[in-house]
Amino acid sequence: MKSDSRGMLSGAQEASIPGGRVAKTRQSLISSSMVGSTNRGRVLQSLFDFGPTSRAELARLAGVNRATISGIVQPMIDDALLVEIDAIPANSGGGKPAKPLWFSPEAKPICGVLLMPNAVHSCLVSLEGIILAEDRMVLPSGAGPVDKIVDVIIECVTRTLAKAERPPLGIGVAVGGMVDTDRGSIVAVNLAPALDGYPLAEKLRQHFTMHALLDHHPRALLVGDRWFGKGRGVRQFAVVYTGEVLGGAFYFDGHLYRGAAGAGGELGHTFVQLDGEVCLCGRRGCWDTIATLGWLRRQASKIGLPDAAMLDSAKLVDLAARDVDGAERLLDLYARNVAVGIANLQQTVAPNLFVLHGDVVRGGDRLIEAIGDHVRRMVPSRPGGEIELIAGDSGDQAALLGAAGLVLSDLLQFAV
């Protein structure tokens, strides 16, 4: 038995299976010293899921008595993590009004970082999901040397941390590239090959002597939605990010699904057209080749739409609304091409709820509804299979909140 980084007692067992592979099964027990923090985490999760909640309601949700809840929340009030906020009248018959608990403005913030091939964006996030301070810096050439790139990342984070009134709980990084979540390292970032294989989480941990971890950008979006956005209190949903690339993430039965070493979610390279166009990854027919901005701009150029090289969903919807020749048809094709990947996901794992982030959000209801209509035509209808697509964020905010949410998930000891 050994104690892992979260203090959980664990027994890891390895067994040989045919083919020389090793299957690892793991049963974790909660040590008596950890029961308190686990209960604390569950109470905090209820607050994230349901918003400001009274002790009585928390007790009802947890199936315990009020005294037990009071014993859990009082130390968090004493530590300035939670506060009682304005009372809600109990009911029309009078009685003592309930005082809901919510996150204190005095609570420690979290540092969230979004790392893209050419820029780094860092921020402080309150436990209520409010961005308190932000910094953004342009990165030097992705060709390297890597130390110059890392120096800028550290400078950006340093500037942000300097604005914190209390020491942050940790640093979470959303990476616009492939990551190895087991090692906390970057596997590959397109356009920034110098970062390939770089153990960024360890570097940040050592430099700032603070908890630090990283994850794939679309998964950070999902974590942000789960803690602070449209995934609050939802048992299953998927995130799909569109733009220069495509990516996604899944939340199943209350847990984020990462796949082995965080390799899941590379939706842009799932196949939608056998023998289709060659993708940046070198294979043919990836979803990336028909549903990214690159595809949209190439098609716009072919049919002579104005300013095709800078086209995005907002501009395309505007062109269609003005009856510019070919725009309506291209908008429908784009919606269909985005829909085909979503329909495949629905058929495979049936999340039913999809939160869309990135470029398609700029297309507003017109585009989201068009994508949804195509998805519903592609997926056979069935009881309990109502599919809902909702708009997330087209900017950096959701990813920054999600990067901070990675730390929250880890500290609260949830497998998300």
Ligand SMILES: [Zn+2]
């Ligand atoms: Zn590909």
